[in-house]
Amino acid sequence: xSNLGTxxxxxxxxxxxxxxxxxxxxxxxxxxxxxxxxxxxxxLAQAGVQPGDRVGLMMPNTVAFxxxxxxxxxxxxVAVPMNPxxxxxxxxxxxxxxxxxxxxxxxxxAQAAHDGAVSAGTRHRWILDDGGLDELIAGLPxxxxxxxxxxxxxxxxxxxxxxxxxPKGARLTHAGLHRNAELTARTLICIDHNDAVIGCLPLFHxxxxxxxxxxxLLAGATLSLLPRxxxxxxxxxxxRDAITVFEGVPxxxxxxxxxxxxxxxxxxxxLRTCISGGTALPVQVxxxxxxxxxxxxxxxxxxxxxxxxxxxNHPGKPRKPGSIGTPVEGVEMRIIxxxxxxxxxxxxGEIQIRGHNVMAGYxxxxxxxxxxxxxxxxxxxxxxxxxxxxxxxxxVDRAKDMIIRGGYNVYxxxxxxxxxxxxxxxxxxxxxxxxDTLGEEVAAAVSLRGGASVQAAxxxxxxxxxxxxxxxxxxxxxxxxxxxGATGKIxxxxxxxxxxxxIT
Numbered sequence: 001x002s003n004l005g006t007x008x009x010x011x012x013x014x015x016x017x018x019x020x021x022x023x024x025x026x027x028x029x030x031x032x033x034x035x036x037x038x039x040x041x042x043x044l045a046q047a048g049v050q051p052g053d054r055v056g057l058m059m060p061n062t063v064a065f066x067x068x069x070x071x072x073x074x075x076x077x078v079a080v081p082m083n084p085x086x087x088x089x090x091x092x093x094x095x096x097x098x099x100x101x102x103x104x105x106x107x108x109x110a111q112a113a114h115d116g117a118v119s120a121g122t123r124h125r126w127i128l129d130d131g132g133l134d135e136l137i138a139g140l141p142x143x144x145x146x147x148x149x150x151x152x153x154x155x156x157x158x159x160x161x162x163x164x165x166x167p168k169g170a171r172l173t174h175a176g177l178h179r180n181a182e183l184t185a186r187t188l189i190c191i192d193h194n195d196a197v198i199g200c201l202p203l204f205h206x207x208x209x210x211x212x213x214x215x216x217l218l219a220g221a222t223l224s225l226l227p228r229x230x231x232x233x234x235x236x237x238x239x240r241d242a243i244t245v246f247e248g249v250p251x252x253x254x255x256x257x258x259x260x261x262x263x264x265x266x267x268x269x270x271l272r273t274c275i276s277g278g279t280a281l282p283v284q285v286x287x288x289x290x291x292x293x294x295x296x297x298x299x300x301x302x303x304x305x306x307x308x309x310x311x312x313n314h315p316g317k318p319r320k321p322g323s324i325g326t327p328v329e330g331v332e333m334r335i336i337x338x339x340x341x342x343x344x345x346x347x348x349g350e351i352q353i354r355g356h357n358v359m360a361g362y363x364x365x366x367x368x369x370x371x372x373x374x375x376x377x378x379x380x381x382x383x384x385x386x387x388x389x390x391x392x393x394x395x396v397d398r399a400k401d402m403i404i405r406g407g408y409n410v411y412x413x414x415x416x417x418x419x420x421x422x423x424x425x426x427x428x429x430x431x432x433x434x435x436d437t438l439g440e441e442v443a444a445a446v447s448l449r450g451g452a453s454v455q456a457a458x459x460x461x462x463x464x465x466x467x468x469x470x471x472x473x474x475x476x477x478x479x480x481x482x483x484x485g486a487t488g489k490i491x492x493x494x495x496x497x498x499x500x501x502x503i504t
């Protein structure tokens with residue numbers, strides 16, 4: 001195994017005329033997919049993008065994303081996937097942090113993408129509307145050959161955040177991404193060229209990239225893309241494309257249940273397997289969904305730093321309610337106690353992971369890498385869990401402060417830094433509060449400077465203008481002071497959450 005792009009060239013040779021990608025009325029065969037990606041590589045070469053250079057990719061789930069991603073692979077460059085909802089300051093950071101040479105962005109993100117790229121000094125910027133990528137590469141020749149890359153070379157840099165809250169670029173390798181996609185296709189969703197997978201999960205996130213795009217491509221299956229998840233649209237696509245595998249986060253399953261009728265349930269009769277990750281899926285939702293749709297949901301666990309799949313409830317094996325299952329093929333997991341020793345069965349501690357799926361490290365952050373991956377290769381997840389006598393793992397809590405809102409990760413430190421930019425704010429603490437459909441909602445407790453005054457609605461809009469729409473705090477309340485420990489550090493567990501009617 002070398003360049004991840006060889007998976008596409010092999011698929012094009014084997015299933016040339018089969019449909020690889022669908023998006024609304026567009027259908028692209030494996031041969032067409034391969035040809036378009038190769039010509040994107042030529043575009044990059046002509047722009048001076050060299051193997052190993054980083055290229056931003058800021059698009060929703062469209063054919064253009066998939067083509068541009070594999071074009072980046074063909075060129076031997078490194079993809080930096082980015083949420084198209086990001087604002088200018090976020091775009092600038094992602095591109096500057098990786099010293100990106102180029103950016104592909106969707107026209108819906110044009111202003112933020114352009115301004116952020118200019119501020120970051122990114123030399124080449126392609127802002128594309130529908131069909132824009134095809135126009136850009138029309139007439140370009142294929143390169144003589146795909147650029148060679150080593151197994152351990154970076155293929156993707158995905159920005160994530162740990163206990164500090166400052167985004168870090170997880171370096172995912174060609175071999176690590178390939179193997180994670182291969183075992184997903186072969187041992188978890190068990191697909192082949194007769195299957196159709198629905199791409200609801202965003203491709204800029206490693207869950208959608210690995211388990212959706214890369215796994216479907218490896219198996220010769222069709223990936224039907226949804227640029228934006230809407231339950232009625234998803235059900236329409238499931239029926240239209242005879243979808244056999246659905247991949248989503250818990251909020252998607254809840255939304256599908258609420259949107260179903262007898263007609264739509266019958267339309268989804270082709271569904272065979274569903275997988276869920278991102279956050280815990282309530283057992284009642286699992287039971288109701290499986291009863292309604294007559295298919296199986298497999299719940300699992302992983303991180304951006306693990307490519308992402310680390311553990312899953314495997315088909316053909318017993319499933320345990322509330323469990324994330326057992327480690328996937330070639331991956332080890334363990335629970336360690338406060339002394340960093342192996343915990344006994346059933347004891348709660350931090351989850352560590354070791355295997356082919358673990359990232360190469362954080363981009364240009366040697367100390368952060370050393371603090372996360374020890375000399376024996378064990379990656380500390382920051383998640384608290386336990387393992388039972390059968391080897392099934394359970395997530396008990398997250399040691400990190402990360403909030404998961406509707407399947408999207410929100411890092412409190414990032415939002416707190418924006419709040420601190422407001423002249424009226426003295427102190428701020430961002431936390432997650434329970435939400436019936438989203439799992440968690442972003443909330444903030446704020447202490448104002450002496451003599452200062454600001455309305456919660458104004459503060460909310462201040463943050464909203466500076467971060468992606470899913471990140472800003474919908475709930476804000478004011479306090480005289482925030483609870484602190486002996487060292488003066490804010491103690492979030494001591495924050496009192498007021499009754500809903502008093503939160504503005």
